[in-house]
Amino acid sequence: MDTLLQVSVNSGTNKYKQKTKKLSASKQINHKTIHLTKQRKKNSQSPYSNMTPEKCLEKLMYEAGITDNQLAKFHIKVKVGPYEKEETKYINQHGLRICFENKKNDYDDAFATKEPRVYEELISSCEEVFTCDYKDSVKKDKRLADMLDNTWTAGGIVLKYSEKSLQIYRLCQIRVFVEGDKVIRSTQDDIQEKEVFSYTTFVEQFQKKTETLKPIVITLGKSDDTKLSVEIIPFAQKILSEYYQTNNSDAEDITANLRNLATMIMPL
Numbered sequence: 001m002d003t004l005l006q007v008s009v010n011s012g013t014n015k016y017k018q019k020t021k022k023l024s025a026s027k028q029i030n031h032k033t034i035h036l037t038k039q040r041k042k043n044s045q046s047p048y049s050n051m052t053p054e055k056c057l058e059k060l061m062y063e064a065g066i067t068d069n070q071l072a073k074f075h076i077k078v079k080v081g082p083y084e085k086e087e088t089k090y091i092n093q094h095g096l097r098i099c100f101e102n103k104k105n106d107y108d109d110a111f112a113t114k115e116p117r118v119y120e121e122l123i124s125s126c127e128e129v130f131t132c133d134y135k136d137s138v139k140k141d142k143r144l145a146d147m148l149d150n151t152w153t154a155g156g157i158v159l160k161y162s163e164k165s166l167q168i169y170r171l172c173q174i175r176v177f178v179e180g181d182k183v184i185r186s187t188q189d190d191i192q193e194k195e196v197f198s199y200t201t202f203v204e205q206f207q208k209k210t211e212t213l214k215p216i217v218i219t220l221g222k223s224d225d226t227k228l229s230v231e232i233i234p235f236a237q238k239i240l241s242e243y244y245q246t247n248n249s250d251a252e253d254i255t256a257n258l259r260n261l262a263t264m265i266m267p268l
Helices: 002-049 053-064 104-114 116-123 142-149 199-208 237-247 251-265
Strands: 073-080 083-090 096-098 128-130 157-162 165-170 176-178 181-183 194-198 216-220 228-234
Touching: 002 053, 002 199, 053 199, 053 237, 073 096, 083 128, 104 116, 165 176, 194 199, 194 216, 194 228, 199 237
Parallel strands: 096 128
Antiparallel strands: 073 083, 073 228, 096 157, 157 165, 165 194, 176 181, 176 216, 216 228
């Protein structure tokens, strides 16, 4: 009887020791996890988190090997009904003009006569013109055909890039929207500009974890109608985003992975 009792006691003691050993090992892993998490958080804040957006962009450009010239490169897709035209363009402070009509020279003469300031600052200064050769492809859409046949689209829009920011100027009579926000038309008395994209703002969205990779959409006529529209994708946008995400992993993700690993190695 005493022997059986001794065996039972020894068995219980061994089970207790095994459980205690598991708990001790688990605590060691958890302590290691906490230590690594704190260290990772300390390290993850150092590269970009505490920088101003301007300094963060400068650092990202240097580390990813992106030049100022590459920031000025944009992929542009113009849609006129079923017609689409895509090109990659370098845009500078002199501007890229996008025209939607076929009689741009006649309308340019009218601008030179009636609104010489608009002509001088936004038309004649442009180094390049993006034209649309949609011909008869819009005839089936009467509303769109009517818009293009009259002077509503005359002048088009102008895009200018400088100081890491892309600006739009509206010359045409038809309403223009950037992501739903209305663009005021530039006139002889008031040259109006609206920001389309800013690399500094884009990097700031990284830091706040609110950035989205999608084309910037400019619509003409109605804010939600893309029949007559321009889509713009900054060339360096995706490169900057991928580089930032790769080199700024969240410490919480590392912690979760370590905890999962601890559970697999030493289940309680």
